[in-house]
Amino acid sequence: MAHEHSGTAKDADYQAAITDLLGVLAYGELTAFTRMAADSDLAPTLRLKADLAGLAAVEYRQFTHLIDRMREMGLEPEAAMQPFVATFEAFHERTAPRTWLESLLKAYVGDGIAKDFYREMAALVDPGTESVMNQALEDEGASVFIVDVIRDGIRKDPSEAGRLALWGRRLLGEALSHGQEVAAQRPAMSALLIGADADLVELGEIFTRLTEKHQERMAAVGLSA
Amino acid sequence: MAHEHSGTAKDADYQAAITDLLGVLAYGELTAFTRMAADSDLAPTLRLKADLAGLAAVEYRQFTHLIDRMREMGLEPEAAMQPFVATFEAFHERTAPRTWLESLLKAYVGDGIAKDFYREMAALVDPGTESVMNQALEDEGASVFIVDVIRDGIRKDPSEAGRLALWGRRLLGEALSHGQEVAAQRPAMSALLIGADADLVELGEIFTRLTEKHQERMAAVGLSA
Numbered sequence: 001m002a003h004e005h006s007g008t009a010k011d012a013d014y015q016a017a018i019t020d021l022l023g024v025l026a027y028g029e030l031t032a033f034t035r036m037a038a039d040s041d042l043a044p045t046l047r048l049k050a051d052l053a054g055l056a057a058v059e060y061r062q063f064t065h066l067i068d069r070m071r072e073m074g075l076e077p078e079a080a081m082q083p084f085v086a087t088f089e090a091f092h093e094r095t096a097p098r099t100w101l102e103s104l105l106k107a108y109v110g111d112g113i114a115k116d117f118y119r120e121m122a123a124l125v126d127p128g129t130e131s132v133m134n135q136a137l138e139d140e141g142a143s144v145f146i147v148d149v150i151r152d153g154i155r156k157d158p159s160e161a162g163r164l165a166l167w168g169r170r171l172l173g174e175a176l177s178h179g180q181e182v183a184a185q186r187p188a189m190s191a192l193l194i195g196a197d198a199d200l201v202e203l204g205e206i207f208t209r210l211t212e213k214h215q216e217r218m219a220a221v222g223l224s225a
Numbered sequence: 226m227a228h229e230h231s232g233t234a235k236d237a238d239y240q241a242a243i244t245d246l247l248g249v250l251a252y253g254e255l256t257a258f259t260r261m262a263a264d265s266d267l268a269p270t271l272r273l274k275a276d277l278a279g280l281a282a283v284e285y286r287q288f289t290h291l292i293d294r295m296r297e298m299g300l301e302p303e304a305a306m307q308p309f310v311a312t313f314e315a316f317h318e319r320t321a322p323r324t325w326l327e328s329l330l331k332a333y334v335g336d337g338i339a340k341d342f343y344r345e346m347a348a349l350v351d352p353g354t355e356s357v358m359n360q361a362l363e364d365e366g367a368s369v370f371i372v373d374v375i376r377d378g379i380r381k382d383p384s385e386a387g388r389l390a391l392w393g394r395r396l397l398g399e400a401l402s403h404g405q406e407v408a409a410q411r412p413a414m415s416a417l418l419i420g421a422d423a424d425l426v427e428l429g430e431i432f433t434r435l436t437e438k439h440q441e442r443m444a445a446v447g448l449s450a
Contacts, residue, residue: 027271033278037262046252046303046310050292053258053285060282067275078271085271 017192018129021121022070023080024182024189025136028114029063030081031088032056032107039103048100051145055107058142062135069132084182091178095171101153101160102167105221108146109171112217115140116210117179124192150221165223172214172225176207242417243354246346247295248305249407249414250361253339254288255306256313257281257332264328273325276370280332283367287360294357309407316403320396326378326385327392330446333371334396337442340365341435342404349417375446390448397439397450401432 036056043049070077097103115137122133154161183190183203194202218225261281268274295302322328340362347358379386408415408428419427443450 030271030275030278033282034262034266034274037259037281038266041259041263046255046306049259050255050288050302053255053288056262057258057282057285060278060285063275063278077275081271 013188013191016188018073018125019070019075019080020083020186020189021125021192022066022073022075022129022132023077023082024084024186025114025118026063026066026070026077027081027084027088029059029066031092032110032114033059033063035092036103036107039097039100039107042097042100042103044100048149052104052107055111055142055146058139059111062139065132065135069129072128083186087178087181087185091174095174101150101164104146104149105164105168105223106171108143108150108221109168109214109217110175111143113172113175113210113214116213120206120209121193147221150223154222161223164221165218165225168214168218168223168225172211176210179207179210238413238416241413243298243350244295244300244305245308245411245414246350246417247291247298247300247354247357248302248307249309249411250339250343251288251291251295251302252306252309252313254284254291256317257335257339258284258288260317261328261332264322264325264332267322267325267328269325273374277329277332280336280367280371283364284336287364290357290360294354297353308411312403312406312410316399320399326375326389329371329375330389330392330448331396333368333375333446334393334439334442335400336368338397338400338435338439341438345431345434346418372446375448379447386448390443390450393439393443393448393450397436401435404432404435 033056036052036059040049040052040056043052067077070080095106097106118133118136122130122137125133150164154164180203183193190203193206215225258281261277261284265274265277265281268277292302295305320331322331343358343361347355347362350358375389379389405428408418415428419431440450
């Protein structure tokens with residue numbers, strides 16, 4: 001399970017970066033799990049309640065894969081997650097859904113951005129960590145049911161379209177500013193993502209890619225982004 | 226997968242009873258899942274948050290086993306759960322935890338009573354359904370971590386002991402009155418549990434056994450019941 005940097009100063013940087021990366025992903029999955037599970041109480045039918053609960057359970061499974069990977073690497077999962085508790089809490093406070101459709105769009109958009117981020121990172125990490133990223137990406141289809149439910153909601157009440165489009169824009173904005181905050185606080189992880197000598201322009205390029213993917217997803221549910 | 230009553234009037238009664246039984250267990254697991262997941266936000270440490278989230282994930286797995294069993298039998302899971310939505314909602318409203326230890330004790334007590342009920346029912350159902358009951362009982366150890374956490378909480382603040390003992394009594398009372406309400410509303414299921422010609426005395430005997438088990442569990446966490 002040793003990776004190519006072992007024993008060098010670069011190795012210490014990599015360890016710090018990967019600890020942060022696994023910590024932020026794991027805590028992101030854990031909070032996604034609790035929010036989706038709680039939000040499933042807003043579902044208008046038992047079927048939808050069970051569907052959103054199922055999506056939450058997938059997030060929990062991804063959380064356990066990340067935790068297992070940390071333990072394999074000799075990392076302490078709680079310590080790795082701790083630096084991200086406050087920013088995630090602030091993010092979720094700023095994006096607390098008021099309606100069932102808002103909570104669904106949050107699950108869909110949040111999961112989509114997270115998966116895009118997994119994809120960005122997968123190429124940059126050691127094979128053992130990469131396989132955990134790929135496991136998460138395999139579960140990507142789990143949120144597909146949301147597309148139909150949101151389209152259906154808009155068909156039934158067309159006035160939802162404008163409200164939800166705004167909500168989607170707000171979610172992206174909050175997610176990116178959350179990402180920026182994390183990047184600023186955790187230089188080792190940012191260096192892994194954009195290179196140690198990179199500037200904010202490169203971070204901006206990643207954000208541009210994430211924004212494009214977000215727009216495609218919003219279009220898929222019939223919303224302007 | 227046919228059971229011994231097929232094709233008789235008794236068969237229709239059994240189908241109605243088993244539909245109710247699987248429906249009430251499944252909806253119980255689904256609400257336990259959402260409540261535990263939401264309550265995990267109250268956890269004082271990340272480790273405990275992850276532990277309670279893990280317990281919630283086990284409840285979700287049991288939910289999927291019950292749903293799979295219903296589909297195998299040609300039952301419609303949402304229709305089977307629907308009759309129990311209002312009573313569970315009322316139960317959870319009456320037992321909303323105000324503190325982390327209250328939420329833990331609720332998870333521990335609720336899971337314990339549910340498992341005792343699975344045990345009572347396992348002997349009374351067809352082999353296919355019995356194996357789903359046994360799967361749930363295999364997961365019984367998942368809530369064991371709670372014992373140490375509550376004992377620890379009482380050690381750190383002995384004034385918690387009295388409050389939590391009262392809370393435990395209240396949880397049992399609410400669970401039993403919830404059970405009584407469900408039994409009264411669903412005669413087919415009650416007949417399966419206590420026999421068609423049985424009276425409330427026999428239901429009382431089951432409640433006595435559940436109460437004794439509850440007292441053992443309360444003693445295990447160091448609380449008087």
